[in-house]
Amino acid sequence: xxxxxxxxxxxxxxxxxxxxxxxxxxxxxxxxxxxxxxxxxxxxxxxxxxxxxxxxxxxxxxxxxxxxxxxxxxxxxxxxxxxxxxxxxxxxxxxxxxxxxxxxxxxxxxxxxxxxxxxxxxxxxxxxxxxxxxxxxxxxxxxxxxxxxxxxxxxxxxxxxxxxxxxxxxxxxxxxxxxxxxxxxxxxxxxxxxxxxxxxxxxxxxxxxxxxxxxxxxxxxxxxxxxxxxxxxxxxxxxxxxxxxxxxxxxxxxxxxxxxxxxxxxxxxxxxxxxxxxxxxxxxxxxxxxxxxxxxxxxxxxxxxxxxxxxxxxxx
Amino acid sequence: xxxxxxxxxxxxxxxxxxxxxxxxxxxxxxxxxxxxxxxxxxxxxxxxxxxxxxxxxxxxxxxxxxxxxxxxxxxxxxxxxxxxxxxxxxxxxxxxxxxxxxxxxxxxxxxxxxxxxxxxxxxxxxxxxxxxxxxxxxxxxxxxxxxxxxxxxxxxxxxxxxxxxxxxxxxxxxxxxxxxxxxxxxxxxxxxxxxxxxxxxxxxxxxxxxxxxxxxxxxxxxxxxxxxxxxxxxxxxxxxxxxxxxxxxxxxxxxxxxxxxxxxxxxxxxxxxxxxxxxxxxxxxxxxxxxxxxxxxxxxxxxxxxx
Numbered sequence: 001x002x003x004x005x006x007x008x009x010x011x012x013x014x015x016x017x018x019x020x021x022x023x024x025x026x027x028x029x030x031x032x033x034x035x036x037x038x039x040x041x042x043x044x045x046x047x048x049x050x051x052x053x054x055x056x057x058x059x060x061x062x063x064x065x066x067x068x069x070x071x072x073x074x075x076x077x078x079x080x081x082x083x084x085x086x087x088x089x090x091x092x093x094x095x096x097x098x099x100x101x102x103x104x105x106x107x108x109x110x111x112x113x114x115x116x117x118x119x120x121x122x123x124x125x126x127x128x129x130x131x132x133x134x135x136x137x138x139x140x141x142x143x144x145x146x147x148x149x150x151x152x153x154x155x156x157x158x159x160x161x162x163x164x165x166x167x168x169x170x171x172x173x174x175x176x177x178x179x180x181x182x183x184x185x186x187x188x189x190x191x192x193x194x195x196x197x198x199x200x201x202x203x204x205x206x207x208x209x210x211x212x213x214x215x216x217x218x219x220x221x222x223x224x225x226x227x228x229x230x231x232x233x234x235x236x237x238x239x240x241x242x243x244x245x246x247x248x249x250x251x252x253x254x255x256x257x258x259x260x261x262x263x264x265x266x267x268x269x270x271x272x273x274x275x276x277x278x279x280x281x282x283x284x285x286x287x288x289x290x291x292x293x294x295x296x297x298x299x300x301x302x303x304x305x306x307x308x309x310x311x312x313x314x315x316x
Numbered sequence: 317x318x319x320x321x322x323x324x325x326x327x328x329x330x331x332x333x334x335x336x337x338x339x340x341x342x343x344x345x346x347x348x349x350x351x352x353x354x355x356x357x358x359x360x361x362x363x364x365x366x367x368x369x370x371x372x373x374x375x376x377x378x379x380x381x382x383x384x385x386x387x388x389x390x391x392x393x394x395x396x397x398x399x400x401x402x403x404x405x406x407x408x409x410x411x412x413x414x415x416x417x418x419x420x421x422x423x424x425x426x427x428x429x430x431x432x433x434x435x436x437x438x439x440x441x442x443x444x445x446x447x448x449x450x451x452x453x454x455x456x457x458x459x460x461x462x463x464x465x466x467x468x469x470x471x472x473x474x475x476x477x478x479x480x481x482x483x484x485x486x487x488x489x490x491x492x493x494x495x496x497x498x499x500x501x502x503x504x505x506x507x508x509x510x511x512x513x514x515x516x517x518x519x520x521x522x523x524x525x526x527x528x529x530x531x532x533x534x535x536x537x538x539x540x541x542x543x544x545x546x547x548x549x550x551x552x553x554x555x556x557x558x559x560x561x562x563x564x565x566x567x568x569x570x571x572x573x574x575x576x577x578x579x580x581x582x583x584x585x586x587x588x589x590x591x592x593x594x595x596x597x598x599x600x601x602x603x604x605x606x607x608x609x610x611x612x613x614x615x616x617x618x619x620x621x622x623x
Contacts, residue, residue, distance in 0.1 A: 257568065
């Protein structure tokens with residue numbers, strides 16, 4: 001994993017003149033793993049810094065919404081209905097007279113929870129399917145690839161609507177809670193992770209260090225978890241980061257269609273869905289949650305791109 | 317070539333049955349297929365039993381699935397609960413969605429590939445950076461926000477288009493909805509083409525073509541573009557199925573009575589036959605599109621041969 005000798009050569013050759021700034025970082029590095037290398041790249045990447053700061057702020061909002069607003073998001077007053085942004089309500093009021101800023105802040109939590117949990121579950125399921133299929137090959141791979149292809153054949157959004165439509169609350173109304181949305185999006189969305197993982201594992205499996213471990217008598221599980229998994233997980237992490245943004249967008253789409261999280265629960269999708277009917281009398285209840293949604297999705301895509309660039313050896 | 321096609325067709329069969337069985341189970345086992353018949357109230361047990369018998373719902377699920385598939389292969393997709401033939405609904409809905417998808421794919425190919433070639437050739441220049449940022453923004457803005465805003469601005473405020481599409485849904489009415497439907501994929505096509513072009517720009521065959529003294533546009537279209545298109549064609553091919561199934565949002569915003577609209581109504585009203593029938597056709601479209609993509613590879617890259 002670590003090529004120590006290669007870098008010391010350049011350090012010796014480096015004349016240390018002020019006119020040669022390019023090979024300067026090679027000066028003090030002796031042993032650097034791929035991860036350390038990638039981290040150094042990331043810290044110098046503007047996209048990474050911006051997206052990391054954005055994600056930090058969004059997660060803080062999701063965890064402690066009370067820090068950002070003291071207004072109760074469900075304390076609505078009809079006399080403020082559709083009032084535009086002002087000093088007291090930065091994002092204005094919606095049709096019901098609720099404070100849009102406060103709702104946007106409190107809506108962050110549900111959107112982020114759906115994104116994080118769905119991605120985590122898909123990572124585990126997809127990762128497992130991919131590792132097993134890629135590592136064992138033969139009929140295991142054939143079976144798992146078949147299952148993956150079957151799920152891929154279904155239109156994603158449609159399958160999600162069909163599943164979510166079956167969730168009812170105790171009054172028999174269509175109402176899916178946050179967990180129902182998480183599970184549904186996991187069921188319809190784990191496949192791309194499985195494919196990425198399978199590809200990576202099949203590549204790593206051929207490596208000499210796996211053959212070495214095998215000839216030293218390492219058990220299958222040891223080879224899989226100590227050697228193959230750590231070396232093939234990077235592409236999976238990249239896909240997961242990018243798809244986290246996509247999942248948050250998918251949650252909003254389901255809420256927009258009136259089938260995901262329902263009011264009185266707040267999420268950006270619910271807010272946008274409520275605002276769309278009144279779009280001609282005022283855009284602000286639509287624009288602010290859409291803006292937050294866009295920024296969040298953008299932040300995760302940028303983060304994923306930055307991580308991929310840092311870990312992709314082809315671009316060095 | 318012929319043998320390859322036959323092998324691929326044979327491989328498609330289990331996936332087709334797996335996917336249709338999956339949707340059949342989702343609708344019939346997880347859901348309650350007769351719940352939709354009694355409106356929002358619960359059916360009383362006697363009526364429920366009567367209806368179950370009438371639709372064959374008292375039989376085991378595997379038997380229901382086999383009966384259904386048997387009917388499908390004789391062209392009988394069953395009747396929706398309101399008495400309309402599902403095939404009749406399809407005959408009305410599919411032409412509309414196919415037109416919408418054609419418009420969307422057209423935008424993806426024309427705008428997406430041109431922008432991708434432009435940015436790939438000028439990598440690192442201001443044009444490249446700004447188009448790249450633009451694609452990021454387009455990917456991040458949810459389709460329904462783009463749709464609602466365009467409908468409001470172009471349709472209601474400025475009056476350039478009709479805010480709702482009529483039941484004929486002619487091509488000119490579908491331009492803006494098609495653009496909305498295509499927007500995210502268009503951004504991906506641009507990025508894919510850009511990466512591919514930038515990678516292949518340094519290839520030996522491009523240098524050879526330039527050294528031969530070929531005109532620039534010929535080098536780009538015949539040598540560079542043709543070799544760079546494979547990942548793009550893969551993406552657009554798989555996107556056909558996704559666009560047709562994913563048009564729910566666009567069709568809802570612009571009130572287009574296509575596949576997405578029928579499916580959405582079918583799901584909400586628990587109209588089992590409609591949902592399973594439409595999804596069966598969509599799965600077929602998806603599989604056939606994937607097969608066509610694989611065959612297109614050989615056209616684009618003569619080095620690929622199918623024995």
